[in-house]
Amino acid sequence: xxxxxxxxxxxPGQKRAALSHVNVEIEKGEFAFLVGPSGSGKSTFMRLxxxxxxxxxxxxxxxxxxxxxxxxxxxxxxxxxxxxxxQDFRLLPGKTVHENVAFALQVxxxxxxxxxxxVPETLExxxxxxxxxxxxxxxxxxxxxxxxxxxxxxxxxxxxxADEPTGNLDPATSVGIMKLLDRINKADTTVIxxxxxxxxxxxxxxxxxxxxxxxxxxxxxxxxxxxxQSWDYSGPGRDQLRGR
Amino acid sequence: xxxxxxxxxxxIRRNASMTVAVVITMWVSLALFGVGLLxxxxxxxxxxxxxxxxxxxxxxxxxxxxxxxxEQGSEATQAQKxxxxxxxxxxxxxxxxxxxTKAEAYEDFRQYYADSxxxxxxxxxxxxxxxxxxxxxxxxxxxxxxxxxxxxxxxTVQDLHTxxxxxxxxxxxxxxxxxxxxxxxxxxxxxxIGNTIRMAAFNRRxxxxxxRLVGASNWYILLPFLMEALxxxxxxxxxxxxxxxxxxxxxxxxKAKVEIGGDWIDLSHVQSASLILGLVAVVLSVIPTxxxxxxxxxx
Numbered sequence: 266x267x268x269x270x271x272x273x274x275x276x277p278g279q280k281r282a283a284l285s286h287v288n289v290e291i292e293k294g295e296f297a298f299l300v301g302p303s304g305s306g307k308s309t310f311m312r313l314x315x316x317x318x319x320x321x322x323x324x325x326x327x328x329x330x331x332x333x334x335x336x337x338x339x340x341x342x343x344x345x346x347x348x349x350x351x352q353d354f355r356l357l358p359g360k361t362v363h364e365n366v367a368f369a370l371q372v373x374x375x376x377x378x379x380x381x382x383x384v385p386e387t388l389e390x391x392x393x394x395x396x397x398x399x400x401x402x403x404x405x406x407x408x409x410x411x412x413x414x415x416x417x418x419x420x421x422x423x424x425x426x427a428d429e430p431t432g433n434l435d436p437a438t439s440v441g442i443m444k445l446l447d448r449i450n451k452a453d454t455t456v457i458x459x460x461x462x463x464x465x466x467x468x469x470x471x472x473x474x475x476x477x478x479x480x481x482x483x484x485x486x487x488x489x490x491x492x493x494q495s496w497d498y499s500g501p502g503r504d505q506l507r508g509r
Numbered sequence: 510x511x512x513x514x515x516x517x518x519x520x521i522r523r524n525a526s527m528t529v530a531v532v533i534t535m536w537v538s539l540a541l542f543g544v545g546l547l548x549x550x551x552x553x554x555x556x557x558x559x560x561x562x563x564x565x566x567x568x569x570x571x572x573x574x575x576x577x578x579x580e581q582g583s584e585a586t587q588a589q590k591x592x593x594x595x596x597x598x599x600x601x602x603x604x605x606x607x608x609x610t611k612a613e614a615y616e617d618f619r620q621y622y623a624d625s626x627x628x629x630x631x632x633x634x635x636x637x638x639x640x641x642x643x644x645x646x647x648x649x650x651x652x653x654x655x656x657x658x659x660x661x662x663x664x665t666v667q668d669l670h671t672x673x674x675x676x677x678x679x680x681x682x683x684x685x686x687x688x689x690x691x692x693x694x695x696x697x698x699x700x701x702i703g704n705t706i707r708m709a710a711f712n713r714r715x716x717x718x719x720x721r722l723v724g725a726s727n728w729y730i731l732l733p734f735l736m737e738a739l740x741x742x743x744x745x746x747x748x749x750x751x752x753x754x755x756x757x758x759x760x761x762x763x764k765a766k767v768e769i770g771g772d773w774i775d776l777s778h779v780q781s782a783s784l785i786l787g788l789v790a791v792v793l794s795v796i797p798t799x800x801x802x803x804x805x806x807x808x
Contacts, residue, residue, distance in 0.1 A: 315722075344724035357716060368716075371512070372725035420723070 266424065266455045267291040267314060273423065274309050274479075283309040285479045286323070291457065291472075293423070297448045298466050299459040301476035302492060310476065312425050315347060316340050348417030348425045348454075352432035354409045356401040356416075362388065363397035366415045366462055371395055373420070387419045389498040391445055404502035407438035418449055421482070425449060427458040431465060439465060463490035516733030518741060520709050527705040528741045535745020535793075538694030539786045542754040545687035546782040547753065547774055552680045559673055565650060566667045567593065567640040567657050578662045585638070589662030596660065597642055599651050605643040611636040622775045637664070695793060698745070702738050703797030710734060710805045715718055717805045727806050735798050742794035743787070750783040 267290070284306045286343040291297050299307045312318050313325055316332050325332045328346050335343065356365050363384055370380045386395055391411040401409050410430055417425060427446060431439035443465055450456045460466060466473060466489060473488030474481060521528050569590065570579030579585070590608075597606045609617075614636040620627050640657075644650060650668050658666045709716060720730050754776070761773045 310658050338727070341721075341724040343727045344722060345726075355715070355719060359717065368719065369723040371718045372723060372729060374729070416719075416723070 266293040266328060267457070268324075268326040269310075269313075270324040270326070271386075272313065272320045272325050273414060274306075274313060274318060275321045281326060281344045281477045282321070284313070284320075287479075287481055289474060289481060290483065293454060293455055294450070296447070296456045296469070296471040298459070298469070298473045298488070299457060299476065300461070300466060300473055301482075304478075306478040306479040307476055308428065309408055309479075311428055311459060313456065314424070315349065316343060319495060331449055348414075348420070349420040350410070350413050350425065350427040350430045352429040354401070354406075354413045354433075356412055357407060358401055358430065360400075361397065362399050362401070362412050363402070364475060365401065366419050369416045369419055375420075383419060384415075387415045390418070390448070391415045392493075394426075397426050401403070405438070406434050407441055410438075410442055412469045414442070417506075418454070422454065423459070424455045427456065429460055430458065431460065431462055436464065436469070442467065466490040512729075513732045513736050520737040521740060523712070524737075525703055527701075528737075531698065531701050531705055531741045532745045532748070533740055533792060536696040536748040536752070539746055539749035539790060540690050540696050541687060541694060542691035542787050542789065543749055543753045543779075543782045544756070545684055545691055546785060547778060548680070548684040548687060550774050550778045550782070552677060554774060555680075556673075556677060559669070559774050565642040565644065565653055567597070567642065568664045568667065569610075569638040570662050570664045571634075571637055573608050574627075574664045577661050578659060578660075578661055583663075585662030587591040589660070590638075593640060593657055593660055593662060597640060597653070600656055602644055602646065602649050602653050603642055604645045606729035607641045607643075609637055609639050609641055614639065627734055645713060651778060677730055688745075693695060695789065698742075699793040699797045702742065702794050703801045704799045705741075706734050706738055709737065711800050714805065716744065721806075723767070728804060733800075733803055734802050735795060737796040738794040739791065742790040744785050746783075746790035749786055752777075753786075 268356070268494060269287045270288040270371065272284060272287045273282050275282045280447065287306075287310070299310060309318070313320060314327055316327075316335065323333075327343065330339075330343065332343070357368065357493070360368060366384045367380050367385060384399065385394075385428055388394055391414055393408065393411050393415065396404065401412065404412065410433075414427075414430070415451065425446070430446070431442050434442060439462065444458055444459065470487045470489075473483065473485045473486075473490070475483035570576065571584055572582055575581075594606060594608070595615040597603055611633055615631075615633040618631070618636065619628060640787050642653060644653065650670055655670060657663055715728060755777060757774065757779050761775075766773050
């Protein structure tokens with residue numbers, strides 16, 4: 266589903282590589298955690314999959330396509346097969362829950378009849394039935410993240426990328442989100458989740474890919490967060506490399 | 510398509526004051542540009558009208574001539590005249606040569622100034638023999654003039670270009686000043702459109718970010734902005750074209766044609782100028798929009 270072949274990425278004007286010589290393959294239907302300190306290359310890893318950037322070297326295959334050879338006008342088609350969830354939800358504040366989810370289908374030209382059918386289904390899947398008319402500001406953080414997941418999943422993507430989806434949530438709410446992501450994964454969606462949350466990683470016992478300074482330093486099936494060591498993930502500079 | 514118009518109009522509504530500013534700037538600058546274009550047409554028309562009538566007159570020496578090509582105290586000889594005629598007729602730019610005698614010139618003069626007291630003071634001998642030369646292309650007069658100007662027996666060569674050219678030079682300058690001023694205004698209009706669209710895109714950056722993320726095509730994202738820019742530009746162009754039509758109606762047809770007469774530009778000229786204005790409006794709205802939205806569309 267996703268294959269990094271000796272992928273390196275150096276941002277313009279920077280000496281140090283954000284990713285260097287990464288070789289990773291993630292199969293269809295797999296669930297993989299991406300862990301590592303801030304600046305270790307997690308965001309770059311995910312942005313390369315979304316083809317927000319091109320690798321500086323190496324090859325990157327996503328859903329059977331070589332991204333390094335992909336024309337930029339084909340990128341939208343690629344992104345329709347990838348759902349994305351962020352720590353800060355990124356919902357449109359002026360739109361209701363239903364409209365936020367429907368938006369993702371409208372802008373790729375899906376017919377209204379389909380939207381009317383699929384959006385309530387997806388809201389049900391994320392346990393937001395009956396909240397379609399609420400505005401994001403009227404929802405709790407966990408509920409907002411569910412809306413974001415619904416929006417990412419409403420087009421039934423093959424891949425779901427989640428960048429610290431529980432980063433802004435309390436532990437109890439996080440568990441709910443993880444259950445939801447697990448459910449989506451069970452529906453044969455490849456899920457890649459970057460996280461700093463040791464508890465979640467340790468509990469889920471899924472594949473763990475650990476990055477440090479742009480290198481893959483660990484790749485374990487049924488791994489844990491970091492052999493008991495804990496990153497100072499609430500410290501300053503945590504979001505520096507995220508860039509937004 | 511419905512989405513494109515809905516988004517474009519909501520963009521215009523949100524940015525109403527900017528849109529009004531764009532429309533007005535477009536209007537004024539395009540109208541000025543159109544006036545420049547029409548002025549150019551008018552210059553060409555007037556030129557054609559005058560140049561068609563222009564003949565070069567080669568005046569022969571008379572007894573009192575003091576020019577260096579003339580022998581003091583004697584008229585141009587028949588041999589000299591023959592040679593001049595041969596030179597003129599041999600020139601490829603010359604369409605027709607016609608010899609006007611003193612007597613004919615005097616006759617013309619008498620008819621033209623029949624009621625004037627000047628007539629009484631002049632006799633046939635005050636007139637000059639001359640060659641009247643009609644050119645194939647009235648603009649190419651210099652070669653012919655220089656070919657005969659220094660020949661023996663030629664007192665002077667007269668052509669109206671000398672006078673007309675300076676008038677046309679002034680008109681040309683006025684035309685370029687108009688087009689230049691309008692060009693500056695058009696640049697301002699284009700920048701204004703760019704800024705308006707940039708602002709509109711910036712205000713919607715969250716939405717645009719999500720659109721890109723979920724795989725909306727660039728056209729889907731871009732078209733509403735293009736439409737928004739096009740609508741205001743075309744509105745400005747329409748106003749400018751109506752201004753030109755009104756000017757033609759009031760100034761040319763209502764005044765100039767009546768009071769001065771002659772050939773003036775008509776609606777067909779206004780039409781072709783309007784076409785150019787429309788094209789300029791489209792280009793000046795599309796290009797700034799593409800530039801302004803580039804940042805938001807980069808994949």
